Amino acid sequence: MTTGAAGDVLLELRAVTKSFPNGTTALRGVDLVVRRGSVHGLVGANGAGKSTLIKCVSGVQPVSTGSIHWAGEECSWSSPGDAQAAGLATIHQHVPLVPTLSALENVFLWRRGPWRSTPQMRVEFDRLVERLGYEIDPDVQVASLPIGTRQMIAILQALALGAELVIMDEPTASLSEAERRIVLDAVRRLAADGTTFVFISHFLDEILEITDHVTVLRDGRALLDEPTATLDEGRLVQAIAGRELLAVERAGGAGSRTGDVLLDVTGIGTRTGVRDVSFHVRAGEIVGLAGLLGSGRSEILDAIFGADRSATGEVTVAGRPVGRSPRAAVKAGFAYVPEDRVQQGLHPAEPLWKNISLPDLGRLSLRRLLPQEQEERALAARAIDELGIVASGPDALPSELSGGNAQKVVFAKWLYADKPVWLLDEPTAGVDVGAKAEILQLVRRLASEGKAIVLACSDFDELLSVATRVLVVRGGRIAHDLDAQQVTEEELIMLAHGLGAGTGEVVHV
Amino acid sequence: MSEKVVTPTAGSGSRLPTWLHPSNAGVVYAFAALVVVLSIATASTGRPSYVSPTNVSNILDQTALLGILVVTTTIVLISGNFDLSVGSVAAFGAATCLGLMPSLGFYGAFAVALLAGAGIGLFNGVVVQYVGINAFIVTLGTLTAVRGLVLIITDGRTVTVPEGADRDALRALDGSRWVTPNLYLLAGIGLLALAAWRVWRAQRAGTSWRLPRVLVPAVLGVALLAASPAMVFTVRLSQRAVYMLVLVVLAAWVLRYTTVGRRLYATGGNAEAARLSGVAVDRYRVMAFVLNGTAAAFVGVLYASRLGSINPTGLNGFELTALAAAILGGTSLFGGLGSVAKSLVGALILVTLANGFNVLNLGANYQGLIEGVVLIVAAGMYTIALRRKQRVSLRTVDPTTKPATTGHPTDAPELTPAGAGAERP
DSSP: OSSSTTOEEEEEEEEEEEEEETTEEEEEEEEEEEEOOOEEEEEEEETTTTHHHHHHHHHHHOOOOOEEEEEEEOOHHHSSHHHHHTEEEEEEESSOOTTSSBBBHHHHHTTOOOOOOOOHHHHHHHHHHHHOOOOOOOSSSGGGGOOOHHHHHHHHHHHHOOOOOEEEESSSTTOOOOHHHHHHHHHHHHHTTOOOEEOSSSOHHHHHOOSSEEEEEEETEEEEEEEEGGHHHHHHHHHHOOOOOOOOOOOOOOOOOOSSEEEEEEEEOTTSSOOOOEEEEEEOEEEEEEOOOOOOHHHHHHHHHTOOTTTTTEETTTTTESSHHHHHHHHHEEEEEEEEEIIIIOOTOHHHHHHHGGTTTTEETTTEEEEEEHHHHHHHHHHHHHHHSSOOOOOOOOGSSSSSHHHHHHHHHHHHTTTTTEEEESSSTTTHHHHHHHHHHHHHHHTTTTEEEEOOOOOOOHHHHHHHHEEETTTTTTEEEEEGGOOOOOHHHHHHOOOOOOOOOOOOO | OOOOOTTTTOOOOSSSSSSGGGHHHHHHHHHHHHHHHHHHHHHHOOOOOOTTTHHHHHHHHHHHHHHHHHHHHHHHHHHHOOOHHHHHHHHHHHHHHHHHHHHHHHHHHHHHHHHHHHHHHHHHHIIIIIIIHHHHHHHHHHHHHHHHHHHHHTTTTTOEEEEEEEHHHHOOOOOEEEEOOOHHHHHHHHHHHHHHHHHHHHHHTTTOOOOOHHHHHHHHHHHHHHHHTTTTOEEEEHHHHHHHHHHHHHHHHHHHHHHHHHHHHHHHHHHHHHTTTTHHHHHHOOOOOOOHHHOOOOOOOOHHHHHTTEEEETTHHHHHHHHHHHHHTTTOTTTOOOOOHHHHHHHHHHHHHHHHHHHHTTTTTHHHHHHHHHHHHHHHHHHHHHHHHHHHHHHSSSSTTTHHHOOSSSSOOOOOOTTTSSSSO
C-alpha cells in the first residue's frame, strides 16, 4: 500500500516456538518482522497458531524458545501490562469494555487519578477522535453502541495508552458491512499517521485491501511472508490450506448415500440470523457444515437440537417430529457434542462415571429411579478402555483431563446410549493431533454403524477427510450443497469466504 | 449383575471413609467440638450435664422447624437457585390455616395452607426460570409481598383459634411424644448389622472381606450391647422432631440414591451441560421452589400449632437462619453442591449455640455476634478448603492443559458461544 515497508523494524520474532506441557505444539519456529507504520496481516486456518502467537507477543504467555524484539531490543514481558507499557496494545475480538460507563470513561479507564472525567480527558478525547477520523459522543453509554463503534472505542483506548503497535484479532468478524468499512478506514488512516497494526482476519479480501505485508501461519509455522502487492487470493488460499500435517487419509467413500433418511430438517430459522435451512441426513452419512466464524454453523446445530428456544422450523428423526427442547431431542435419539465442552458438555466437579451416565441415566437405573452405580462405573471403565481416555479411572474429574480426553468423555456420554443421530460441533477444537485423529476415526466408526451425523468443523481439510457431503454455510444460510469427494479444500475455503464458485458440482439451494 | 464387579474404592482399608473425611464432614466435627466445649463448661460450673437426655430432646425439638426448612432450602440451593421468601410464606401458611379454620375446619384449612405455600413456590420458580429474573430479586419480592399479604389477611392482628375440635386437631399435628429405645442398645445393634452387611456384601461380590472393617464394628457393637442394661440414654422426640428426621432421611435418600437427586445435582453443577444432556432443568428448579414453599407453609402451621395462634410478624427472618444453616453445612450458593444431612448439622449448630447460651446463663446479647462470626469462619474454611483442593488438582495435572479445555487454545473462539445466555433468556 501507500506507506510501503520502508519503516524501521518495530517488532521482530526470531524462531519463536511455543509448546504446552501436554504435548501440543502451537508454534514451531516463527520468524516475523513488523515494520513501523505498516499494517501487517496475519492469516491462517483455525488452529494455525495465530492466537498463541498473539498471546506470546502481548505477554500473556511466555515463549518456549526463541526471542521477541521490540524496537531493536530483546524484551521479556511477563504480563500484558508490561507490553502495554512498552506501547503494544491488543484488541481482542470480544471487546472488553465496561458497558455501563461512557465512551470517555472507557477510553481513559486505566488512567489513575481521583476523577472519572476531567476537562483534559475531553480535550484528549477530541484529539484522538480526530486522529481516528470517526466521531463518537464521549458521553454515550457503551452498552447502547453497536459492536463496530465499540471496536472504535477499543482503538481509542489503545491510542490513549500511547500504543505504537495495535494488534487486532478478528476485528471485523461480527461487524456489518458498513461498520466494517469504518473500522478499515480508521486502521488505514491511523497507519498513515504512523501507528503500526497487526491485523488478523479470516476475510481475505480485507487482508488484501488493507495490509502492506502478509504472514500466513499454518501448523505453527510462518509459511508465507510477502508484501501484499505480490499476492492474490489464490496464493493466499493455497498457503492457508497447504498440505496438512494431520494426515487423515481422505476416506474413500466415507459414509453411504443410500441409507434411509434419518434426520430431516425443514425451514430452520433462529433469532441469531439462521434463515430457512433445510437438509436431510441418511443413515451412515456424515454431513459436514463448512463455514467461517459467525457463519451460523453452531447456531444451526443448536436449533436442530432444540437448545435454542427461539428457533423455528421442523425437525424429524426417522419420520417422527421432534419436540423443541434438548430433552425431547435426546428422547428422539439425538446425541449432541457441544462446541464448548467445558461450559456445555461436562460437569467438572462430578466424576467421569456420573458425567458419562447422565444422558442415559433413566435406562441405567432400576425402574428409571434408582441409578445402579456399579453399572455406571463399569460403563465409564469401558469407555475409558475403548476410547483410550487417559484418566486415573472412573472417579477422575473431567477438570483433570486434557482437551482431547475431555472431548472423548463427551462422546462417551452418548456412545452407549445408542443414539441414531449425532450432532457434532467442532469436536476436534482444542485437541492435540493424536486425539484429533482418534476422534475423527470414532466419527467414521459411528457412520459405519449406520448413524446419521452432522459435523460442524472449521478445519476444512479435516471436514473433507470424514464427510460424505458438505454444506457450505454463509450468513446463516446453506449456500452450497457439495459432494465431499468432488470438492477440494481450496474450493471450500473460497466458497466459505464467498469468493465465487468452485469447480465442483455446485448446487445452489 | 455380572461377576466382574469394579472394586469399590479399593485401598480404603482402615482409612476414614470419604464422607467422614474432615474436608467433607467439617461441620460434623465442628458440631462435636461445640458439644464437647459446652459439656465441659456445664460440668465445670456444676450445672446438670449438657448432653443429658432432656437437653438433647430439647435441642431436637428446637431445631425441628428450622431443620425442616433447611432441608428444602438446601434442595433449592443445590438446584442452583436461591429462596428468600420462606419466612413470609411460613407466616402466610399459618395465617391462612388459622384464618380459614372456622369456615373450612382444620383439615380443609391445612390443605389450603399447603397449597398456598406450593403456589407461592410455583410463582417463584416460574418467574425465575421462565421469565428469567434473578432468584434473589424475585424471592426478595415475594418475601416482602407475602409478608404484606399476611398483614392484610390478619389486619395486623394476631390470629387465635378458639378452643374446640379444630384447636384440638391443630394441636394433634404436633401433639405426640415418642420416647426412643435406649440409644446405646440401638447403636450396638446398628454396628453389628453393619459388620454383618459387610461380610454379606463381600461374599456376594466374591471378594474376601477385610478383617478390621468387620471386626471393629462387631466388637464395638457387642460392647455397647453388653453395656446397654447399665447405661440408658433415651430421647423424648416431639412430633415435629420426628417430622424433621423423617424428612431429612427421605430427602437424603432421594438426593443420594435416585435419578431425581442425581439430576438435581447435575442441574445445579452445570445447568447448560445438564440441559444439553436432556435433563429437564427448568422443571427440576421449579419443583425445588414448590417443595420449599410447601415445606414453609407446613412449618408455619407447625409453628402456630402449640400456641394456637399466629402473630403476623412471626417467623420474620427465618429464611436467613435457614440459609445460614445450609451454608454452615457446606452447601454452595452456586449450586450443585450440598447435603441435607450436613445442613441439618448446620441447623443443630445454630440451635445449640443459642441453647448453650441459655444453659450457661450467658447474656443472650452475645448470641447474634457469635452466630455471625461462626457463619463467616465456617464459610471461610470451606472457601479455603476448596481453593486448596483446586490447587492440588492443578498441581497433579498440568496447569497448561487448562486453556486447552476452556476453548480453542490456538485460535479465536467461536463468534457466538452457543447457548450462552440461552439458559436464562
